[in-house]
Amino acid sequence: MTKETDYRTEVTPVWCPGCGGFPLLSSLTRTALPDLGIPRHQTLIVSGIGCSSRIPGYVDTYGFNSLHGRAVLIAQGAKLANPELTVVAIGGDGDFFSIGAGHLPHAVRRNVNITCIMVNNFVYALTKGQTSPTTPFLQRGEGPFLSLENYPPVDPVLDMVSYSVSTRASFIAQGIASDVSHLSWLIEEAVKHKGFSFINVLTPCVTFEPPQFFKTIREKASYLKEGEPVELPDSSGQQPWLHDPSNITLALELAQTPVLEKPHIGIIFRGRSV
Amino acid sequence: MRDRLTIGIAGTGGDGVVVLGSLLQRLAASQGYFGQMPRYYGPQIRGGASGLKLSLDTTRASLPADTVDIMVCFNWEKYAELRQELPLGTDSIVFYDNAPPEEGISLPEKSFQVGFSEISKELTGKTSAKNIVVLGLLERILALPESLSDSATVHDSALALLERNGPALDAGKRLLPEFAFAELKLSPPKDATPRTVLHGNSAAAQGAIRAGCRTFFGYPITPASEIMEEMQERLNHGNGVFLQAEDEIAAVGLAIGASLTGAKSMTATTGPGLDLMTEMMGLASSAEIPLVIVDVQRCGPATGIPSKSEQSDLNHAIYGGHGDAPRVVLAAYSVKGCYRLAIESFNISEYYQTPVILLTDQRLGQATVATNSDFLTKDYSIARRKRPDGEHREQYRRYELTEDHISPVASAGDEGFIYQTTGLTHNEKGRPSFDFATNQRMHEKRWQKLAPLRDRDELVKLFGKEESGRGIVAYGSSAQFVLETVEDLGLEGQVKVCVPELIHPLPRRLISFVGSLERLLIVEMSHSGQLHRYLRSEVDLPSDTKSYARAGGAAFSREELAGPITELAR
Numbered sequence: 001m002t003k004e005t006d007y008r009t010e011v012t013p014v015w016c017p018g019c020g021g022f023p024l025l026s027s028l029t030r031t032a033l034p035d036l037g038i039p040r041h042q043t044l045i046v047s048g049i050g051c052s053s054r055i056p057g058y059v060d061t062y063g064f065n066s067l068h069g070r071a072v073l074i075a076q077g078a079k080l081a082n083p084e085l086t087v088v089a090i091g092g093d094g095d096f097f098s099i100g101a102g103h104l105p106h107a108v109r110r111n112v113n114i115t116c117i118m119v120n121n122f123v124y125a126l127t128k129g130q131t132s133p134t135t136p137f138l139q140r141g142e143g144p145f146l147s148l149e150n151y152p153p154v155d156p157v158l159d160m161v162s163y164s165v166s167t168r169a170s171f172i173a174q175g176i177a178s179d180v181s182h183l184s185w186l187i188e189e190a191v192k193h194k195g196f197s198f199i200n201v202l203t204p205c206v207t208f209e210p211p212q213f214f215k216t217i218r219e220k221a222s223y224l225k226e227g228e229p230v231e232l233p234d235s236s237g238q239q240p241w242l243h244d245p246s247n248i249t250l251a252l253e254l255a256q257t258p259v260l261e262k263p264h265i266g267i268i269f270r271g272r273s274v
Numbered sequence: 275m276r277d278r279l280t281i282g283i284a285g286t287g288g289d290g291v292v293v294l295g296s297l298l299q300r301l302a303a304s305q306g307y308f309g310q311m312p313r314y315y316g317p318q319i320r321g322g323a324s325g326l327k328l329s330l331d332t333t334r335a336s337l338p339a340d341t342v343d344i345m346v347c348f349n350w351e352k353y354a355e356l357r358q359e360l361p362l363g364t365d366s367i368v369f370y371d372n373a374p375p376e377e378g379i380s381l382p383e384k385s386f387q388v389g390f391s392e393i394s395k396e397l398t399g400k401t402s403a404k405n406i407v408v409l410g411l412l413e414r415i416l417a418l419p420e421s422l423s424d425s426a427t428v429h430d431s432a433l434a435l436l437e438r439n440g441p442a443l444d445a446g447k448r449l450l451p452e453f454a455f456a457e458l459k460l461s462p463p464k465d466a467t468p469r470t471v472l473h474g475n476s477a478a479a480q481g482a483i484r485a486g487c488r489t490f491f492g493y494p495i496t497p498a499s500e501i502m503e504e505m506q507e508r509l510n511h512g513n514g515v516f517l518q519a520e521d522e523i524a525a526v527g528l529a530i531g532a533s534l535t536g537a538k539s540m541t542a543t544t545g546p547g548l549d550l551m552t553e554m555m556g557l558a559s560s561a562e563i564p565l566v567i568v569d570v571q572r573c574g575p576a577t578g579i580p581s582k583s584e585q586s587d588l589n590h591a592i593y594g595g596h597g598d599a600p601r602v603v604l605a606a607y608s609v610k611g612c613y614r615l616a617i618e619s620f621n622i623s624e625y626y627q628t629p630v631i632l633l634t635d636q637r638l639g640q641a642t643v644a645t646n647s648d649f650l651t652k653d654y655s656i657a658r659r660k661r662p663d664g665e666h667r668e669q670y671r672r673y674e675l676t677e678d679h680i681s682p683v684a685s686a687g688d689e690g691f692i693y694q695t696t697g698l699t700h701n702e703k704g705r706p707s708f709d710f711a712t713n714q715r716m717h718e719k720r721w722q723k724l725a726p727l728r729d730r731d732e733l734v735k736l737f738g739k740e741e742s743g744r745g746i747v748a749y750g751s752s753a754q755f756v757l758e759t760v761e762d763l764g765l766e767g768q769v770k771v772c773v774p775e776l777i778h779p780l781p782r783r784l785i786s787f788v789g790s791l792e793r794l795l796i797v798e799m800s801h802s803g804q805l806h807r808y809l810r811s812e813v814d815l816p817s818d819t820k821s822y823a824r825a826g827g828a829a830f831s832r833e834e835l836a837g838p839i840t841e842l843a844r
Binding site for chain 2: 009039044046054059064065066067074075076077080085102110
């Protein structure tokens with residue numbers, strides 16, 4: 001059968017050592033794609049512009065590193081024209097949630113059967129450290145985030161998971177780059193889901209974030225298991241409930257949990273396959 | 275007896291102006307008459323001014339005359355908004371429903387108030403059949419064959435409406451004895467073959483279908499929406515993929531995605547939409563992805579006048595976007611051309627792996643034309659992408675440098691030819707490249723592959739005598755006005771005309787044409803003279819070169835063009 005090496009091109013990634021792109025690349029090429037057993041030539045990976053968007057060049061399927069913010073368009077066009085293809089759109093938080101944010105609700109409502117993986121490192125890294133829509137917003141005086149002492153974010157975070165839930169994407173999950181095997185499983189589930197699937201991957205940026213930032217996320221990460229009680233942050237006054245990914249109302253509750261307080265890892269919502 | 279004449283109709287939305295014009299045009303076309311029907315409308319969503327001109331011609335689809343022979347007016351207030359486009363001549367015969375205002379409109383001698391609304395009300399209880407009463411009268415004045423409405427070839431809702439309103443039609447016919455203008459009778463058509471009636475937008479859509487386009491992505495915009503609507507109609511029943519996107523960036527992005535899988539895909543828009551598509555045009559040029567964009571030009575800049583023609587997207591089509599991104603620009607000048615060049619756009623786009631922009635304009639896109647249908651059924655060659663074969667298997671290089679600079683292209687999904695591509699500068703394998711020599715080579719490849727197009731002589735139409743030293747260059751709908759004006763002035767012997775359908779890369783035949791002249795006139799509907807500037811930048815123009823260029827809005831008139839053309843011939 002297909003081996004991991006079949007899925008890697010000879011190209012060396014441009015990423016920094018320790019970049020969150022590597023675990024994603026591994027989960028795709030070592031596990032998810034081989035496990036799914038979809039022939040390489042029937043797979044298309046489309047990306048936008050950003051650190052993570054370099055990934056199509058490293059995966060030996062059909063690939064297109066396209067324009068900033070537009071991967072999800074090209075992915076949908078390809079899938080519509082050739083439904084036999086498995087199509088995955090990959091990009092960063094700036095890509096999907098800033099410049100390309102306007103396309104997402106439309107991809108959601110069309111529910112074209114593609115998988116969208118947002119590599120969320122909370123910062124514009126390719127352009128060297130500017131704020132993104134997901135950069136945590138801290139009050140002045142609380143201490144700055146990232147290396148942005150002089151210009152901390154002034155706008156609140158756009159919460160991509162809440163957004164996806166509120167627009168009713170048919171599959172919404174959150175993964176973490178520090179857990180490759182779980183991330184691989186999520187990708188496989190997302191690809192197998194028939195309909196638009198969205199995975200937010202919490203990812204470190206080793207260059208533009210203080211090390212404790214991702215460390216905190218990793219330590220607080222809480223895995224969602226169907227039928228088991230969800231963990232809620234201390235700030236929540238609610239009683240934990242049993243996780244039910246088919247319940248959109250509960251999914252919205254989960255999605256609204258501040259990611260720095262309690263990052264929920266797992267399938268947040270799984271609607272009916274089309 | 276007349277071989278051609280022009281009818282004008284004006285009113286408010288709801289008066290049935292367009293229904294009347296369309297019925298008359300189609301009924302006449304079913305008997306073998308040719309003609310054109312440009313429509314004039316204002317910015318109102320409903321209830322605004324609505325007008326049209328309709329030419330009926332026994333031999334060819336000629337343009338309507340500057341001033342109308344017959345004018346039908348349902349509403350003088352709305353007519354006033356359209357008078358720039360529907361001027362009355364002193365010889366025009368005018369029929370009107372209500373008395374004109376005391377000031378502002380001076381009616382020609384032969385003007386008649388006819389109670390179309392009253393007649394309609396008497397017969398049907400409503401005034402809404404007044405347009406059908408007019409139709410009855412006009413059928414008789416023009417002496418169109420008696421059984422006209424029965425013999426129409428296509429039956430649809432408009433004809434059904436006519437059938438329901440038989441009494442109104444007959445009442446109109448009975449008005450004839452009061453208005454028997456023998457001089458307005460139409461001669462019988464050259465032959466009684468039914469003519470087909472369509473506008474350029476429909477022709478472009480049908481041409482795309484003919485070329486094999488089965489994936490279309492669009493966004494509504496005046497005056498291009500009819501292309502989207504027709505593609506929706508044709509692709510929506512399991513015949514292909516149609517999608518109305520969230521904006522023009524999405525429309526072109528979806529089209530590029532579809533094209534990656536080997537599908538012939540298209541989008542259609544006008545100036546503001548083309549602006550939004552510009553970044554994707556550069557991507558398609560760089561990554562060599564076939565893509566067809568139809569731009570039905572309208573008045574710019576910014577929002578401009580959405581419902582009126584202009585030819586001011588030329589710069590954008592040729593040069594728009596950052597970097598050096600070659601693309602092909604075609605321009606149709608007739609409805610038939612819209613069809614044929616839509617096919618040609620796909621042929622070029624697929625074969626050369628390049629974005630193609632097909633320029634038309636509002637006039638061409640929305641004026642319905644009654645013409646021979648042979649162009650719909652004749653054979654057209656259909657080009658395909660150059661595909662990789664066995665020898666490329668497993669060592670496939672997507673951007674392999676070849677003699678003709680065209681690399682075999684696999685479709686996403688093809689086995690054995692997997693590749694990754696990018697809008698980054700890339701090497702033959704499609705790998706991102708930081709190598710400056712590679713950057714240079716890839717630019718050369720993308721530009722040089724288009725060079726053979728410059729010898730496509732058939733994409734440059736020449737009219738008149740080769741030995742003439744006086745010539746005109748015009749493209750798009752303006753070319754029709756130039757050609758007819760030259761003919762009306764009887765100057766075909768002195769003045770030759772060149773109508774390029776291939777604009778970029780610049781065809782050699784156009785260069786030779788210009789080179790053969792002592793005196794050149796360039797006619798275009800662009801305030802800054804974009805075609806003139808483009809030609810000047812690429813060719814040594816005769817020292818005696820004049821540009822007749824103005825902003826869009828009103829169509830060119832023969833009277834207007836007679837000045838510069840007579841001057842050229844002098």
